Amino acid sequence: MTNIEIKELLEELGVILNGHFLLTSGKHSPTFLQCSQLFQHPEHTQKLAKALAEKFSNTEAEVVIGPAMGGIILSYELARQLGLKAMYAEKDKDNGMVFRRGFKLTPGTKVLIVEDAVSTGGSVKKVMDACHKAELEIVGVGILVDRSAGQVNLHPNQHSLLSMEIPAYDPADCSLCQQNMSLTHPKDLSM
Numbered sequence: 501m502t503n504i505e506i507k508e509l510l511e512e513l514g515v516i517l518n519g520h521f522l523l524t525s526g527k528h529s530p531t532f533l534q535c536s537q538l539f540q541h542p543e544h545t546q547k548l549a550k551a552l553a554e555k556f557s558n559t560e561a562e563v564v565i566g567p568a569m570g571g572i573i574l575s576y577e578l579a580r581q582l583g584l585k586a587m588y589a590e591k592d593k594d595n596g597m598v599f600r601r602g603f604k605l606t607p608g609t610k611v612l613i614v615e616d617a618v619s620t621g622g623s624v625k626k627v628m629d630a631c632h633k634a635e636l637e638i639v640g641v642g643i644l645v646d647r648s649a650g651q652v653n654l655h656p657n658q659h660s661l662l663s664m665e666i667p668a669y670d671p672a673d674c675s676l677c678q679q680n681m682s683l684t685h686p687k688d689l690s691m
């Protein structure tokens with residue numbers, strides 16, 4: 501799949517929304533990402549996960565791990581395609597990430613970390629911390645949509661399916677406000 505095909509599919513599925521959005525940071529943006537829109541379609545999820553999995557065909561991983569919630573379905577589908585185990589990490593009370601549910605990870609286990617969308621990479625970093633604590637070996641990081649346009653570098657073997665810059669404007673400098681375009685709040689999208 502080419503970058504244009506991936507982007508068009510994500511727009512068609514409502515993963516990439518174009519308009520005028522209020523971000524949690526208070527800034528305004530012409531683009532909003534809603535990755536769960538993809539995961540309601542198993543056939544499209546399979547297709548995009550395959551394209552991402554191909555980038556790790558030479559990576560010797562044993563387990564694919566994603567942060568809950570965004571990384572659960574993606575880690576499962578990548579693991580299915582690569583013939584590996586799938587697990588997920590969850591938020592703990594200190595706002596870090598931990599492995600629960602009786603997931604058994606012995607020191608030295610080779611781990612591929614995946615996430616649906618990354619802007620600063622915060623969740624992925626927390627999963628990496630949890631992996632380091634458990635003495636696991638991180639062999640790669642896979643991202644469906646890198647909203648930082650390649651600015652976030654978490655691992656030497658890091659690949660994203662789509663890399664795009666998502667602009668954010670101060671409300672005072674927002675050209676969409678100046679065009680009187682109505683502003684969409686995240687709650688309008690039932691976030």
Ligand SMILES: [Zn+2]
Pocket residue numbers: 520528529671674675676677678683
């Ligand atoms: Zn605006």
